Amino acid sequence: MKYSIQFIILALCFSISTSAQNVKEGIQNTRQIQEGKKNLERDTKELQTFSAKLALLNEAFDSGNSEKTNALKKDILQDMTREVQQSGIKAKKARKEIAQSSAEIRSDRREIRDNKDDSKKDRFDRRDDKKDMARDQANKRDDKRDRRDDIRDFEQQIERAQQQASILETLKNYNFVFSDKDLAVSNKRLFLDFANTMKQDLESTKRELSEDMRERREDSRERRDDRNEHSEKDTKRRKRRG
Numbered sequence: 602m603k604y605s606i607q608f609i610i611l612a613l614c615f616s617i618s619t620s621a622q623n624v625k626e627g628i629q630n631t632r633q634i635q636e637g638k639k640n641l642e643r644d645t646k647e648l649q650t651f652s653a654k655l656a657l658l659n660e661a662f663d664s665g666n667s668e669k670t671n672a673l674k675k676d677i678l679q680d681m682t683r684e685v686q687q688s689g690i691k692a693k694k695a696r697k698e699i700a701q702s703s704a705e706i707r708s709d710r711r712e713i714r715d716n717k718d719d720s721k722k723d724r725f726d727r728r729d730d731k732k733d734m735a736r737d738q739a740n741k742r743d744d745k746r747d748r749r750d751d752i753r754d755f756e757q758q759i760e761r762a763q764q765q766a767s768i769l770e771t772l773k774n775y776n777f778v779f780s781d782k783d784l785a786v787s788n789k790r791l792f793l794d795f796a797n798t799m800k801q802d803l804e805s806t807k808r809e810l811s812e813d814m815r816e817r818r819e820d821s822r823e824r825r826d827d828r829n830e831h832s833e834k835d836t837k838r839r840k841r842r843g
Contacts, residue, residue, distance in 0.1 A: 629701055630816060630817040630820055636694075637806065637809055638810065641806050644803045648803055651796055658670060658674065658677065658789075658792065662785070662789055667778055674772065677792065678769065678773060681795055682769060684795075691758050695754050699752055699755055701751075705747070705748075705820075706741065709744055712737045712740075740819070754808075754809055761801060761805075764798055769795075771788070772792075
């Protein structure tokens with residue numbers, strides 16, 4: 602009797618822990634999708650504005666007007682500084698998502714261990730136990746894939762942030778003069794390189810939003826599976842008492 606009570610208490614604690622983790626994941630998913638949509642809209646507008654300013658700089662450059670070229674450069678540098686700061690914030694967010702994915706994998710492992718223990722102790726519903734295990738193994742594979750995606754996103758974001766910072770530092774220390782045309786052309790190309798990092802960042806935002814929406818569907822399915830599993834356990838206990 603003592604051990605039965607202990608087992609029930611442990612099962613209840615695990616159920617509460619799993620439920621709390623599920624609620625936390627649901628809130629995280631919703632927040633990440635909302636933030637992703639805002640970032641997508643913002644990044645799209647910022648790239649359009651940057652491209653328009655760059656077109657004006659190219660016109661001034663092609664006409665040989667160094668004063669106007671440098672004035673436009675100064676304005677564009679402010680946009681570039683903002684982008685570098687945003688890239689740093691996105692890198693921190695990407696690192697946080699890796700930690701969240703790792704927590705989900707740990708939760709999957711706990712559920713798999715619980716299923717193994719339940720299967721060993723239980724004389725009823727062996728077929729349901731196998732189905733539960735198969736679902737939890739599939740959930741674990743999904744979450745491990747999500748973690749790999751998060752690591753990739755983080756590494757690419759860091760690389761873009763570093764490239765942007767390097768370009769910004771170079772252009773801060775340069776004023777366009779046409780006595781050295783080759784150097785001027787080389788530095789003007791850096792604006793195009795920076796624009797390309799913004800395009801890459803925009804594509805990354807689209808991909809991450811798609812991944813977040815997929816993860817929300819997967820986590821919703823996992824929560825449904827967990828509810829079904831707990832209902833099955835209640836049925837098993839009633840059978841034993843019967």
